Amino acid sequence: MSDYLTREGIKKLNEELEKLRAEKAELNKEIEDARSQGDLKENAGYQYAKEKQNLVIKRISEIESRIKNSKIVDGLEINKEEVRIGATVKLYEHLSKKEITYKLVSSDEADPASGKISVSTPIAQGILGLKKGEKKKVVLPNGITKEFEILSIDY
Secondary structure, three states: OOEEEOHHHHHHHHHHHHHHHHHHHHHHHHHHHHHOOOOOOOOHHHHHHHHHHHHHHHHHHHHHHHHHOEEEOOOOOOOOOEOOOOOEEEEEEOOOOEEEEEEEEOOOOOEHHHOEEEOOOHHHHHHOOOEOOOEEEEEOOOOOEEEEEEEEEEO
16 A cells, blocks of 8 residues: 655655664663663663663664655645645635645654644645635544635646
8 A cells, every 4th residue: 555745745755764773773772781880670761762772763663664664645646636745735714714725745754833734634624626716625633624715626
């Protein structure tokens, strides 16, 4: 199964991977230092470093797998008339009478404060596949139903 990411999302994952590899190298040094101190059963620093190392190794593996199995959506042959991952969508929300702009991204790239929402959010799920001018009512997690109209779709 492929995961879809933007080039920005792949870059973000690669940056995290680089930091984790550096952290793993530091943890390897800590573990070696702790081993040189003798009795490992009573050495809390050794236990902590080993647990942390296991978490870091697991996350490295997850990221490597994610990158390997991902398809970059930038430049894919997709119907650019419809809302899809990678689209910047301008919406009109009827209840508040406000225009909102979101970029639909993967969960790794989501940053609501900068207008990037995951395609797995209720709003994104509600508008995926819609075209300019179409309207859709979306039930949000708090139970409120909002109606959105697609004003523009840009890639």
